[in-house]
Amino acid sequence: MHHEVTVEINAPRETVWALLEDVERWPEMTASIKRVERLTEGPFGEGSRARVHQPGLPAAVWTVTDFAPGRAFTWTARTPGVTTVASHDITSHPDGTVSVRLGLDQSGPLAFLVALLAGRRARRYVAMEAAGLKQKAELQQTK
Template sequence: MHVETTVDINAGPETVWKLLTDVERWPDMTASIDRVELLDGPIALSARARVHQPKLPAAVWTVTEFDENRIFTWESRAPGVTTVAAHEITPANGTTRLRLTLDQKGPLAPVIALLTGRLTRRYVTMEATGLKAKAEAAAHPDR
């Protein structure tokens, strides 16, 4: 399964990155996340976090790529499936483009996609729109 969404955010990359990497506060931005527990300190290469989402089992995610102010990718493994999620920002004509992707691979990935595909797509969209709203409110508090 591959899920991808892109949104343009009317805020600077530094604002978006700060919110994006403050994973413990993601529940403030989206109803798709109940709780995030950092297991190894702040988000950085090899750091782990336990993510609790409604209707899904808690999952431990490990950061596998980290390029400050540009991208962080993490992965979660469960029997028969590996899920990789990337969070990428790029400056775009006075705004910041946020691209979220989620890929699932492994022998059980097709079954997981059938069972949770619609929910997963909805959650990725909720996370992008929630971050957009939070970043724009932080960048333009007078609105």
């Protein structure tokens, strides 16, 4: 399964990036995430791990596999039969706004079954996360 959402945000890259990398505060932006627990100490970056709790889904441990400070990160969660990769990419525009692309890919022998059972929820959650990020970032700009 592959799914992605792109959202235009009227906020600078720094504001959006600060929200993206502060994964423990994601539940403040969206109802699609109940709790995030960092499992590694230190700054968020490649190799960082976090347990993400989402409504109606088993908790998953995500590991950052690619990290470009201020621009993008990708993390991966593995469960028996399925590998899920989530990407978070920021593109700056000359007017000071940004586009954020959130991607979700699932592969493995059970990926088709998971997509059938939970694909609609996964797509809804990615859309909720994009909308929540946009709202939070733009709200910070008005303060």
